[in-house]
Amino acid sequence: MGRLTVAxxxxxxxxxxxxxxxxxxxxxxxxLLGLVDALVFGYLAPKGHAVFTFTPTGAAVRVPNxxxxxxxxxxGLGVVSCVLGGLYAALDMMTVARRIVATVCALALLVSFLxxxxxxxxxxxxxxxxxxxxxxxxxxxxxxxxxxxxxxxGVINVAIEGQLLTGAxxxxxxxxxxxxxxxxxxxxxxxxxxxxxxLGYFAIRYRVDQIVLGIVLDLFAAGITGYxxxxxxxxxxxxxxxxxxxxxxxIPLLGDIPIIGPVLFDSTIFLYITYAVIVLVQVGLFxxxxxxxxxxxxxxxxxxxxxxxxxxxxxxxxVILGGVLAGIGGAYLTIGSVGSFGKTMSSGLGxxxxxxxxxxxxxxxxxxxxxxxxxxxxxxxSVLGTIGSPIPSDILLMFPYIATIVAVAGLVGRGRPxxxxxxxxxxx
Amino acid sequence: MTGDVAVATGxxxxxxxxxxxxxxxxxxxxxxxxxxxxxxxxxxRGNSVVVTIAAFVLAIVVGGLIIAFTNTTVLHAWGxxxxxxxxxxxxxxxxxxxxxxxxxxxxxxxxxxVSAAFHGGPISAVFNPLSETAVTATPIxxxxxxxxxxxxxxxxxxxxxxxxxxxxxxxxxxGFAVHLPIVLHVVVAVIGGFVGGAAVGxxxxxxxxxxxxxxxxxxxxxNYVMEYLLxxxxxxxxxxxxxxxxxxxxxxxxxAQLPHLFGANLRVNAGFLIALxxxxxxxxxxxxxxxxxxLRTVGSNPRAARSAGMRPERSWIIVMLVAGGLAGxxxxxxxxxxxxxxxxLIWGTYNVYAITVALLGRASPVGTVLAGLLFGALRAGGVxxxxxxxxxxDIVTVIQALIVLFVAAPPLMRAIFRFRxxxxxxxxxxxxGWGG
Numbered sequence: 077m078g079r080l081t082v083a084x085x086x087x088x089x090x091x092x093x094x095x096x097x098x099x100x101x102x103x104x105x106x107x108l109l110g111l112v113d114a115l116v117f118g119y120l121a122p123k124g125h126a127v128f129t130f131t132p133t134g135a136a137v138r139v140p141n142x143x144x145x146x147x148x149x150x151x152g153l154g155v156v157s158c159v160l161g162g163l164y165a166a167l168d169m170m171t172v173a174r175r176i177v178a179t180v181c182a183l184a185l186l187v188s189f190l191x192x193x194x195x196x197x198x199x200x201x202x203x204x205x206x207x208x209x210x211x212x213x214x215x216x217x218x219x220x221x222x223x224x225x226x227x228x229x230g231v232i233n234v235a236i237e238g239q240l241l242t243g244a245x246x247x248x249x250x251x252x253x254x255x256x257x258x259x260x261x262x263x264x265x266x267x268x269x270x271x272x273x274x275l276g277y278f279a280i281r282y283r284v285d286q287i288v289l290g291i292v293l294d295l296f297a298a299g300i301t302g303y304x305x306x307x308x309x310x311x312x313x314x315x316x317x318x319x320x321x322x323x324x325x326x327i328p329l330l331g332d333i334p335i336i337g338p339v340l341f342d343s344t345i346f347l348y349i350t351y352a353v354i355v356l357v358q359v360g361l362f363x364x365x366x367x368x369x370x371x372x373x374x375x376x377x378x379x380x381x382x383x384x385x386x387x388x389x390x391x392x393x394x395v396i397l398g399g400v401l402a403g404i405g406g407a408y409l410t411i412g413s414v415g416s417f418g419k420t421m422s423s424g425l426g427x428x429x430x431x432x433x434x435x436x437x438x439x440x441x442x443x444x445x446x447x448x449x450x451x452x453x454x455x456x457x458s459v460l461g462t463i464g465s466p467i468p469s470d471i472l473l474m475f476p477y478i479a480t481i482v483a484v485a486g487l488v489g490r491g492r493p494x495x496x497x498x499x500x501x502x503x504x
Numbered sequence: 505m506t507g508d509v510a511v512a513t514g515x516x517x518x519x520x521x522x523x524x525x526x527x528x529x530x531x532x533x534x535x536x537x538x539x540x541x542x543x544x545x546x547x548x549r550g551n552s553v554v555v556t557i558a559a560f561v562l563a564i565v566v567g568g569l570i571i572a573f574t575n576t577t578v579l580h581a582w583g584x585x586x587x588x589x590x591x592x593x594x595x596x597x598x599x600x601x602x603x604x605x606x607x608x609x610x611x612x613x614x615x616x617x618v619s620a621a622f623h624g625g626p627i628s629a630v631f632n633p634l635s636e637t638a639v640t641a642t643p644i645x646x647x648x649x650x651x652x653x654x655x656x657x658x659x660x661x662x663x664x665x666x667x668x669x670x671x672x673x674x675x676x677x678x679g680f681a682v683h684l685p686i687v688l689h690v691v692v693a694v695i696g697g698f699v700g701g702a703a704v705g706x707x708x709x710x711x712x713x714x715x716x717x718x719x720x721x722x723x724x725x726x727n728y729v730m731e732y733l734l735x736x737x738x739x740x741x742x743x744x745x746x747x748x749x750x751x752x753x754x755x756x757x758x759x760a761q762l763p764h765l766f767g768a769n770l771r772v773n774a775g776f777l778i779a780l781x782x783x784x785x786x787x788x789x790x791x792x793x794x795x796x797x798x799l800r801t802v803g804s805n806p807r808a809a810r811s812a813g814m815r816p817e818r819s820w821i822i823v824m825l826v827a828g829g830l831a832g833x834x835x836x837x838x839x840x841x842x843x844x845x846x847x848x849l850i851w852g853t854y855n856v857y858a859i860t861v862a863l864l865g866r867a868s869p870v871g872t873v874l875a876g877l878l879f880g881a882l883r884a885g886g887v888x889x890x891x892x893x894x895x896x897x898d899i900v901t902v903i904q905a906l907i908v909l910f911v912a913a914p915p916l917m918r919a920i921f922r923f924r925x926x927x928x929x930x931x932x933x934x935x936x937g938w939g940g
Binding site: 282291 | 570574575660662711715717718720721722724725726727728729732733735736739856859860863895896898899900901902903904905906908909912913915916
């Protein structure tokens with residue numbers, strides 16, 4: 077809004093000036109966070125050390141535990157944050173510098189919070205915190221990537237929630253009935269595609285408002301899975317709702333690296349699928365002819381049509397691909413973690429995935445980073461719950477949702493959706 | 505009845521121009537064409553009322569197929585299709601029609617209760633299904649009005665649940681913690697409900713106006729925040745029922761309970777009147793005030809509104825305050841009219857109901873009331889159906905989703921029912937992206 081730019085494009089990309097007001101607000105906020113670090117977490121920290129462990133049971137290499145006395149560390153971090161906040165408000169910094177400052181302040185807040193929460197309690201298992209983060213982010217990442225694929229082609233997908241839910245349902249039922257995990261995975265994807273087909277049919281063919289459509293499809297998915305759950309899965313729970321689950325697959329060598337090995341290379345097939353999909357979608361969208369065409373369709377369908385790209389076919393293809401990804405993400409919820417299906421078990425993950433995609437500015441990598449952030453919040457609340465946190469668990473469970481609100485409220489800048497996002501295309 | 509039809513046809517979610525025919529005037533439609541011509545046109549071309557009815561019929565048929573073909577008896581009968589073909593169809597028909605009969609008896613009228621009343625049974629049993637429909641419809645209508653109003657300003661308010669909780673929390677707290685004389689207590693608690701909902705809704709509106717945070721995301725996230733907040737509060741001594749280990753609040757005072765309309769045997773209460781009054785108030789606000797005109801303009805074209813000197817940001821905040829207040833009233837109506845205490849899961853599924861009735865009612869106050877009554881009847885009937893036939897009540901959710909899905913796609917309905925093309929304009933929701 078109202079940015080005055082008189083420099084060359086290259087310079088604009090490097091140094092995007094923000095208004096003085098925004099600078100002061102943001103700097104003041106960082107300063108306040110610094111005060112919170114120093115006064116709330118530092119000064120009021122209970123007696124005792126905060127201990128972090130880095131070695132999960134059965135690891136080949138032992139990493140020594142880290143023991144921190146909260147008060148001096150937190151006050152130090154708070155001072156750093158205050159100084160950086162002051163600099164942020166006073167100086168007209170480059171975009172990169174601003175991002176570094178904001179990241180440092182956020183990390184300072186996180187570390188001082190963890191020291192405060194862990195002070196005088198049982199050791200905080202850092203590796204399992206990160207492993208939970210990565211694993212609980214799988215459905216979020218796949219859902220967000222599904223959103224990227226759809227929206228880059230100009231179709232808003234609010235039905236991710238419904239795709240996760242039907243994917244979870246289909247995977248659990250088929251894996252349970254046929255005793256085959258791979259068949260379960262495939263049918264989870266197929267169920268995601270089923271919702272995607274409805275999305276495409278009504279959005280592309282009948283040009284229904286896509287946000288409305290997505291919400292209705294979420295409702296439909298909740299209704300149909302809830303109905304079938306009560307009608308079939310409860311009476312035949314042994315046959316239809318007791319699926320096996322995928323075992324963790326430890327990658328040789330890589331899985332033995334201290335700290336990052338157990339986090340990144342010792343998980344179910346779903347995590348490895350997610351890695352592959354992240355690379356494929358990122359490279360595909362931004363470095364291939366296919367991706368260029370998809371983005372053209374999402375930005376300016378008429379122009380794309382003029383040069384011979386089939387707009388509707390491109391959209392259909394991406395909506396279906398998105399359905400595959402979200403369906404696999406849903407399958408993770410059952411055959412990748414807990415096994416049996418439960419009513420409305422996606423519990424808003426699809427909407428968080430949508431928020432992650434917006435937060436990540438419609439970029440696959442950005443969306444996954446945002447998904448990991450939300451996953452971290454969830455993992456943090458569960459780990460703090462187990463070590464006995466000073467904050468009530470219900471408040472901890474609000475974390476991911478509040479984080480999402482803060483994120484989309486634009487503290488980190490505003491993204492721009494593809495220009496034709498949500499606009500149905502009709503050949504002139 | 506014709507008045508309703510005129511409103512429903514004239515009111516689309518985002519009108520291309522800002523001058524809809526006012527409700528209550530049957531002449532709001534075609535003008536020079538006669539009544540018969542209008543009626544024929546309505547049926548052959550499928551105006552929005554006819555499309556809604558057709559969508560309802562289609563959804564009922566699809567729902568019936570789902571009921572029939574997930575029933576083990578029916579599936580067994582179809583397994584023996586070639587030896588006994590008649591049995592297969594009969595079993596399918598019996599299952600589906602049995603479900604819908606039970607639904608009808610639970611929502612409108614039960615013939616057994618009527619015949620019992622003629623033989624000296626209780627009269628109230630005859631009207632009990634209608635009373636249940638009205639009771640179920642009350643919070644649906646109120647929260648639906650909130651969503652509909654926000655639609656008019658071009659906002660997707662998916663936060664009915666959070667606003668509902670905000671209202672229920674304040675209304676409930678005033679109900680059990682404050683002591684006030686009769687009449688005053690009910691009124692204060694209801695107003696508290698409005699304020700509680702308005703605070704939550706207004707926050708989303710404020711975020712949208714100040715930071716541009718998309719309301720779809722913020723309102724959804726606020727739903728979860730408010731759910732956990734309520735559960736958290738119910739664990740505190742201030743909100744906890746003394747001597748009860750469960751997270752449940754004390755029962756609200758008798759003075760704060762909404763009075764029954766037709767005696768203690770029927771649950772229908774003053775909340776239903778509040779819902780109707782709120783619909784009238786929303787209509788007045790939309791069509792008889794400058795604020796309403798501005799927010800409708802902002803809803804149809806924010807850029808044009810801005811260049812005409814209006815401030816969309818102001819409209820967004822106002823509309824979300826009022827929309828939140830309406831959903832808050834829904835929360836108050838549940839706490840003060842039926843539940844009489846606060847407990848987890850009190851928010852139920854009002855969030856999706858609110859959205860679906862607002863869509864089905866095409867974001868008009870009258871349409872929302874009618875859609876709310878329809879969904880209230882489906883829900884009340886669905887509960888009876890589950891009790892008597894063991895068919896899960898979730899089928900009602902499927903039917904609701906299908907109705908809205910079909911209504912949102914008039915071209916599909918035209919293709920299925922062979923309606924001719926509309927004379928002018930379209931009854932389709934105008935598709936729009938994240939830009940708002």
